[in-house]
Amino acid sequence: MTWDEKIKDFEIFLRFERNFSENTLDAYIRDIKKLKEYAESDLENISPDTIGYDNLQEYIFQLSKQKFSERSQARWISSIKAFFKYLVEDEIREDNPASLLEGPKLGLYLPDTLSLADINRIIGAIEVNSDLGRRNQCIIEVLYGCGLRVSELIEIKISNISFKENYIRVNGKGNKTRFVPLAHYTADLLKKYISEIRQNNKINKKYEDTLFLNSRGTSMSRVIVFLIIKELTDKAGVSKKISPHTFRHSFATHLLQNGADLRYIQEMLGHSSITTTGIYTHLKTEELRDVILNYHPRNNNKFAE
Template sequence: MDWQAAIKGFKSYLKLERSLSANSIMAYERDVEKLYQYTETLSAPIGPLQITLTELRAFIVWVFELGMIPTSQARIISGIKAFYKYLLTEELITKNPTELLEAPKTSRKLPDVLTLPDIEKLIAAIDLSKPEGTRNKAIIEVLFSCGLRVSELTTLKISNLYLNIDFVKVTGKGSKERLVPIGSHAKKALEIYLEQIRVHSPIKKGEEDFVFLNRRGAHLTREMIFTIIKRLANAIGYKKPIGPHTFRHSFATYLIEGGADLRAVQELLGHESITTTEIYTHLDREFLKSTIKDFHPRS
């Protein structure tokens, strides 16, 4: 089996068996293609079924010499491990060469968090005299109120809005669905957009159920959501890195700092592992210090 055939089979497996999104599949494909590129540099190129741990360790050195940071290296190794797990599952190999392959040590970067005044400034910068302004306000409010991933926002469906009971149903990673409460500000902004703006918008065939549409009547792309947020950030002179995920980080942080149960926050965010959610407990050192001061009997 050559690399092209193996990668093609891997992509089908990720789509049909793992139900991953198109973006996730592309990321895995890039990881494996990086390994393929490395094998092409060898004096005697080898196929995917002949790779051993020795070649994989040499590949990691090659990736490091390309100047990739540890987090990027770890991402690639994760993709390679998934690829060989697929080959093992399909019985194309009898031994997994990645079993003893170690990822570089990476430090967790604490996410940036928007302050409430920052969020209010961003919303205030929206031009509500334009139809897209009303839509953009609803987008910002929903991102912060529900803690959605950008893919969950762009694929949000009208048929999954249960605003009469203050919930929305979102489809997360691996096509897993979850119900998320929606706050009063977000609910009001969403209702105004749906009832006053979207109802008058042209809608392309097949896009009727998507909540957020562009001027041509198609659902918004993740790139457009980033652009909307960047423009608002520029308008208020916000200098830190910002994107849809910044609102998700802020959502989780304020819940944790307010005393929310970690398992509940895990459920709201759609995290498969509690360890992913635990990063938010390390965000605000002053908050942690005040917690000790307020609740520890010997503080």
């Protein structure tokens, strides 16, 4: 993993999911590039997934001695915190080394999720009478139905799909392989896409085994998947800020809500630590709290009367 790779991904995230203005986007990326230069020159080229709190604190201290304004210093910290929060959300890191840069530790980050109704509205916004629409339908169904990262989605090989056993062999983060079950509904959609839609496209020889292709017959990019989801979300009237990762979060949350064991969810998501998967138990706890506050008679004003 390199700084340049993660900074580029962060830029895509800010541009397409957070809808940052060009000026704000440029400022954030410029701040993180300065941190990259510091890591390369003063920290023996330490990577973004291993840099620690003490490193970041020393970096901010060195900058503060250069008589920058308090406003500039506040923006550096804001940029750095946003960058490492993104790395946690994208599961590059399990911890956030920037969380203590300002005062007390921030609360646990709880990712946005979609209700099943929202997901159905987004899928319902797809025009499935076109080849492009059928492809996009499969993309959304696989993101949600299999809980994949967007990087895993665009790398799926047809040869790694077993329709006999209904699973996809996924090469995940850290080059770790896992086998993700395919629901019968999702498997049927993929079979039809491969046999009826994909073969109609001109396919670049290098990508003959790649499942999802762009109009040039080559592998899709993360940006294209972001844009597809943004367009469908707007069309469906879903107001939440949604990224490909939102479907992964929703997959895990819905499994947990329906009684799936956290260990099985860990395996399907490809988390190396149960701690990472444990964030979804907090989502369930939040839901339980709301139910109690809304429906428990001891919290009902009429009961108190």
